[in-house]
Amino acid sequence: MWDRTVGDLVDAAAPALELRALGKRFGEKVAVDGISLSIPTGSCTGLVGPNGAGKTTTLSMATGLLRPDAGQALISGVDVWQHPTEAKQLVGVLADGVKLFDRLTGEQLITYHGLLAGLDAETVARRCQDLLTMLDLTGAGTTLVVDYSAGMTKKIALACALVHAPRLLVLDEPFESVDPVSAANIRDILQGFVRGGGTVIVSSHSMDLVQRMCDHVAVIAQGHVLAAGTVDDVRGASTLEDRFVELVGGRQHLQGPTWLNQS
Incomplete structure (x- = not known):
């Protein structure tokens, strides 16, 4: 009997990761609402969003850790849920909290x-x-x-x-609790991985880190992609943090209660 290998399924011209109308619901809560996103091969892409935006759920579905309710996830053209064994040979995952x-x-x-x-x-x-x-x-x-x-x-x-x-590294909050020296060393390793033809996706709350480290970024909130593209295209004339706040909303310019004042 002919045995299929991962090489038979890989499409060299396909994006490193492609999400097509990916969706997930937990009871009445819609965690991911039809996300479509294309991650270019050879890029370092930051996935950013507020708490509860759907980042971890999206990455879990994209890497075979959580079955989606709808849509497709493809790694180098290999459907993660039709060919899970082959797809998982192509990806390395650092999952937050696992x-x-x-x-x-x-x-x-x-x-x-x-x-x-x-x-x-x-x-x-x-x-x-x-x-x-x-x-x-x-x-x-x-x-x-x-x-x-x-x-x-x-x-x-x-x-x-x-x-x-792997061809693709998916890292969910990889720098959390990591000291500055180790974080710098890890960034060097990841940049070398990209220079060697690999692709990195980093989920992070640090806009400064994503702006310095990544060449592409996707902003997610309430299970939707609000903006995606190169870092320069997404941030425009402002910083990535300012653009993020503008897209996501919710910024409150609070001074705090009067009893906190010391004078």
Whole structure:
């Protein structure tokens, strides 16, 4: 019987990620309301929006973690929900709030992810050491992940997302709880990944970080895409933060109650 490989399904001309009328409802609440979005190959794209905008739900549906109620998600032309095994070979995911197998050491956790992705043991061992060195975790490789700090846990999760050399990296709040030096090192790694032909999607609340790091951005609110394109096109003549506030609304110029005044 003929076995299909991921290479048979990949469309080299397709966007790195394409969402087509993607929708998700939780009871009466519409979390994602028919989002359509195209992420260019070789880009670093920021996904920004207020709390409850639907960012995490969108990324979860786009990467095979949460089944959509409607629409399609395609990674390099591969339908995530028609061909989940093949699609997941193309993507590395750092999901916000997803618990790791933290009773493994850092080295064991990376190895587990590499073997699960179909890599041979020798390749996994070599890549594991490369990733631990690159992320400044060499001394923590034999330590249980449960004993890691929040920042170290983010870094080991990133290593797990990278070990199978995906085409697309989807990172949900990757810099949360990460110290400034580690954050700068991670940015360098991600920029190198993009220069090598990969694509990065970063969900973040930091407009400054997205403006400095990303070349494309999509603004999401209430389950809709409000604006998408290059960072320069979306922000126009203002900063990305000002443009974000203008699109999303809700800014209140408050001085606080009088009892907070000290004079």
